[in-house]
Amino acid sequence: MWTQEIQCRGNESQIHLCPTSPSHKNNCSHEDDLSLVCADKKNVRLVGGPSRCAGRVEVLHRGQWGTVCDFYWDMPDAAVVCRELDCGEPVDAVGGAKFGPGSGTIWTNRKTCTGSESTLKNCGSVDWAIYDCDHTKDAGVICSDIRLIGNSSCSGRLEILDDQTWMSMCAAAFDQQDAEVVCRELDCGAPVQVLGEDAFGKGDAQMWTQEIQCRGNESQIHLCPISLHKKSCLHENYQGLFCADKKNVRLVGGHSRCAGRVEVLHRGQWGTVCDVGWDSADAAVVCRELDCGEPVDALGDAHFGPGSGPIWMYVLLCTGSESTLKNCGATGWGLHACTHNSDAGVICSGHKPSRLINGPHLCSGRLEILHNQSWVSVCAAAFDQQDAEVVCRELDCGAPVQVLGEDAFGKGDAQMWTQEIQCRGDEPQISFCSVSSSHKHSCTSDNSVGLICSGKL
Structure with missing residues (x-):
């Protein structure tokens, strides 16, 4: 039992800074043990906005509210603030004192959040009270209501x-x-x-x-x-x-949907990405997000032509594992020192529009083709030898050895493609073959086509 009297004034930052009475000891037993209930308190708030979920970001540190510099302020940082305040999803991470300049200390955030932290004060390594900014660069957040x-x-x-x-x-x-x-x-x-x-x-x-x-x-x-x-x-x-689910990134100006200038959709407006720091990890996120295979090249200098409008992202810090480019850290959202002559681009390997599954090797199995972003099985009655020539060539699998029906490689869970594929046999991919737009074959028995090609036996 501690029995000396603590004599706080009430404004001390810690209990050990309060004086104690060195001589007087109260007569106590454990029946008099002290308990205390404090109100839960948020260490972050949004000030100057239209609601409690939009405004200038202010952080409470050692009893003092201060602002955050907009340097490296991005959407993952905004996501942490919105979660901490129970304010829904992040809509925007803004800088330039959009909600007015604050006053007092600037608690400068020197590292970006991953977006999964429970509180902004847990993000990265924070250098408290380093005045690299002034209040014209206070960061703000808009969260969804x-x-x-x-x-x-x-x-x-x-x-x-x-x-x-x-x-x-x-x-x-x-x-x-x-x-x-x-x-x-x-x-x-x-x-x-x-x-x-x-x-x-x-x-x-x-x-x-x-x-x-x-x-x-x-x-x-x-x-x-x-x-x-x-x-x-x-x-x-x-x-x-x-x-509808919506892609927030697209590739423009290339020869296919899997190559081109990187453009990001933010608050209803498409904008580009600066090539400063643009690398293969960033490109990998774009290729994965677009279901475009692996990154082949990460390009700069407006390789696919300059874009227009805002330049949303500058000096990205993707690890390569993010599900979307907007989850990558950046030096600032909409804050940059770039022109459209430095727009970033990507070339992805692209997903082939057909595949063989459940076979004993890569060049045999049940045929599935990609249609409207979904894999569908092909009805055996809608497929012939010329179609098989194209599929085997497309998959780098040599020539067709055998076209099989009767679910030779299982039925699978995919939907059934029943329109007739009409390849000549010399097309480079099945997607270049014409299809019969009206006649549909009956595949009531789920008679999926199977294929064995000569390669990689």
Whole structure:
């Protein structure tokens, strides 16, 4: 038992800085052990924005609020802030004191976050109180006020942030124009289906019943007016939404979709990437994101021609394992010292549009072809010797030895391609062959075609 009296004034940063009474000892037993409950406290806040989820980033360190320099401030950093504040997904990482200059200490962030940290103060190695910046370069964040709870980030039960609480959306208070804005804000494609009837479950959230009245062209849902009239949701008819998945990167100006100038979609606008520091690890992320195989070359100097519009990313710090280029660290989002003469480009190996699976070697197996980003099996009745010539050549597998039906290599789980493929036999890839657009073969028995080529036996 510690029995000396602690005599804090209350403004000390640590208890050991408080004086104690060296002589007087209180009469205590363990029945008098002290307990204390402190309120949980966030070490980061957003100031000067339209809501608690958008504004200038300020960090609490040793009792003092300070700002963050926008040098190396990027989307993974913004993701950490949004998560720490329970503010949904990051919409933008901004610099240049977009939400006004702060005052006092600048807690300069010298390393980028990976995006998975639980708090901004856990990101990398932070050099506290090094004044490389002034307050005209204070960093800011815009987080989303909405989220979809379901199977993916682009489909699920819609929840909206009301002050400090996530609330489910009443289906009666939501329409197609509102869905357009939600899908855009979440960096998804266009709305595919607006669902009620608790399609994604009811959840535990309270119900938001005010009607949202978007025009459909707003960038965020909080910019839409709302009606003070409250809809009746007696049956807890929660709103569900399917948005199309959307690629946030594309390759432009090359000979195929897997080669070209790198362009990134951010807040509805396509922009380029500066070639400073552009390397094979960065290229690997782009190729993986586009399902384009392995990186062949990472190019600069506007190899595929200069782009236009914003230059979104500068000095990327990809490890090569990221799922999307926007998750890579960078020296700044939209902050750069580049021109479009330094636009970055990529050449990826590209995925071949056909493959043989379940065979004893690489050049035999059940044939599947790539159609609309999905692998489909081919009906044996829709495939002949000329088609086999093309597939074996495309796969570097020599000449066809045998074309097999009757599910020789198993049925698999893929859907069935039943249109007739009409190759001449001299095409370099199956995708260059014409297909019969109207006649479809009957493959009720899932009679998938199998193929044995001469190579690599």
